[in-house]
Each structure stands twice: as structure tokens, then as C-alpha cells.
Amino acid sequence: MWIDTHCHLDAPEFDADRDAVVARSRAAGVARWVLPAVAAAHFEAVRALAHAHGGAYALGIHPLYVDRADDADLDRLREALQRWRDDPRLVAVGEIGLDHFVPEAVAGRERQALFYAAQLKLARAAGLPVILHVRRSADALLAQLRRIPVVGGIAHAFNGSPAQAAHFLALGLRLGFGGAMTFERALRIRELAATLPETALVLETDAPDIPPHWLYRSAAERAAGAVSRNEPAELPRIAETLAGLRGWSLTQAAAQTTANAHAALPRLAALESLASPEQPS
Ligand SMILES: [Zn+2]
Helix, strand or coil: CEEECCECCCCHHHCCCHHHHHHHHHHCCEEEEEEECCCHHHHHHHHHHHHHHCCEEEECCCHHHCCCCCCHHHHHHHHHHHHCCCCCCEEEEEEEEEECCCHHHHCCHHHHHHHHHHHHHHHHHHCCCEEEEEECCHHHHHHHHHHCCCCCEEEECCCCCHHHHHHHHHCCEEEEECHHHHCCCCHHHHHHHHHCCHHHEEECCCECCCCCHHHCCCHHHHHCCCCCCCCHHHHHHHHHHHHHHHCCCHHHHHHHHHHHHHHHCHHHHHHHCCCCCCCCC
16 A cells, blocks of 8 residues: 655646546555645645545645735634544644745745744644645754754655755654656655665655656646646556665555654554544544
8 A cells, every 4th residue: 555645635736537536546556645735725625635535634834825824824723723633634734844945935934934933833732743845945944843843744845965854854754755756867866765764755746746757748848738747646656766766676665655654644554543434524
């Protein structure tokens, strides 16, 4: 069994065929997904999808959505974490973090930092791990994490230096790898995937984003109407890259990354012992 530890099934890109996407994922052996929210308006959607399809979800406000969020959204997050605290499918606070890459977001760095720190505190209070968005922001994320420690989690789509990777691991986080690793020119990511301790790695698609190389379309191709949408059914093929880099069999890759995901998100492990999918509540 494979776990997609980061998948935006609630994204509008899936509105037309979401059930088929889920069916293809299951057929490919990817039967668990962690659905991180990106904004307060999505909290209900990720929760409902997780319950409908036997997945898990995280609640949080994404750094690239902070400009559109108002301060009351932090209260909404606090209330939602309180309301669903006994929901076994609520496994983390996320997607939270800092994006220092997207130029339009630069102006909002201060506000991003404010939301990030506030959400770390909420995660800490709830005793939940975090799912972190890291883009050119690893050192700033680490500084706050040291100030406001949490019980662990995942630094998703990790693309930092070996030293930054080691710092995240020392703070109890695992690192998420996905489609970016399938590009041969992604030397740094591939080097990390090949050499980090085996307990450090979790797999993710970030669908509909970060398509693997076989789904990638250039900006020009997309402008001409080509679609470049990632989906969770791609995870086993993405995992082949990881297995190849590490000299693992696919079975080994599935077992190790599943164990790592369970360690990163303990409630996900507890879900495996639940009986057949519960009724949505
Ligand atoms: Zn994401």
C-alpha cells in the first residue's frame, strides 16, 4: 500500500472527475491520502473528502493564501481544531509555512510570518504535527520551529540543502519527496533522496501540482491548451524513481515510506486499525 502524504483533492482541477481520480488512485494501490487545507473556506471540503474516501486531512492556512485570509481565519482554525479534535482523520495542522519564492508573495512576508507562528502555536496546543510549505524559506521556518516546537510532521516538497535537511530531521520532521525528484536535472533533490537516512523520507504527489516529468508540459505547451495535472495514481511510478535512487525494491519503498508516514503523522497509523470506512459524520 502507498500513502500520498500531500494531495489537494479538493482543488478545482478535480471538480469534473474527482471520483474517477480516487478510483484510479485506489486501483494503483494508493489508498490513503493526506488532504491539507489551504484556506479556512476549504476546511469543510477536505474533511468531507477524507471521510467520504477513507483518507485523512489537515487544517491550516497556506502561506500563499494568507493575503486573502483575514485575522478571524486564525480563530476559525482554532475553533475547527477544537471541534474536530477527536476526529481520527484529522492528522495535522497544515498546510502552513513560508513562501519566499513567488514574487507576488514577497510583499506579504510579514503577514506570512505572523500566520505561520500563530499556526505553530495552534498545532502545539492541539498536540498535532505540522505539514510545512517550504520554498526558499527553510532557515526562516527552522528559526520559528525552534522557538515554537511541535511534535513533528512533514516538510513537504523539500528542496533545501543537506544541512537544512539535517536541521528539520533533528526537530523531528520528515521530508516529502514527489514529482520533482523524477527530473534528471533535479540533482540536489535526487542526491537528498538517495542519501538521507531511510527513516527521513515520505512520498507525496502535491496533486494537482508538481507533475512528474512524464506529465510535465512547458509554459508554451500549456498556453497552447495542453494540460499538466498531477494525480495520486502517479505515486507508485514516482516511487520507482526513489527506489532506483536508493537501490530499493518497490516493496521495500512502499513499506519504508508507509512506516515513515505513520511515524510522521501518528493518527494516520491509528487509522489503519479502524474498521471499514466509517459513515461520514
Ligand atoms: Zn500543497
